Amino acid sequence: MTTPLTLTRTTDQRGRSVLKAAGEIDLSNTAAFAAALSDAEGSLVVDLTEVHYIDSAGMSVLFAHAERLELIATPLLAPILTMSGLTSMAKVHGITK
Template identity: 60%
Template sequence: MTTPLTLTAGRRPDGTALLTATGEIDMSNTEALAAALDSTSGPLVLDLTGIEYLDSAGLSVLFPHAERIELIANPLLKPVLTISGLADLTTIHDA
């Protein structure tokens, strides 16, 4: 059974947009993630600390935004982000 994706928008203390995602990112909910990313302009911190699963459909949504996003990722996601090449295109911080 999959864990639904929850997206929460906010701001960091320095004013940078923050999008916190929890649950699983897969082909069933990438439209919601894409809409959230598209609705935020400028630099964005995407907190993936609460993501338990990220598939290739989810990765494909992140790549077009790689130049303007920074990711916060749990250790489980680090290999996926590295192997996909996304780690070479954006900054990834440890959770």
């Protein structure tokens, strides 16, 4: 069974491509998450403010694209983003390092 994940692509006020994720990112839906990241050309803002859980499979997708990502997260995700080292590879807003 696939865990519910909604992915919405928009453009922010600065004209940047934004991928908003809502729900949980885990092994059951990382293919869709990876495809959404791969479909975007150039840099990409990934809004994780409505993500309540991300497992190692989801983190591996973020790591694969880290050099071109700017993440917006909440303190809920801060421990995994920080301990994994992702905060040193990608710009991350919304958490305290």
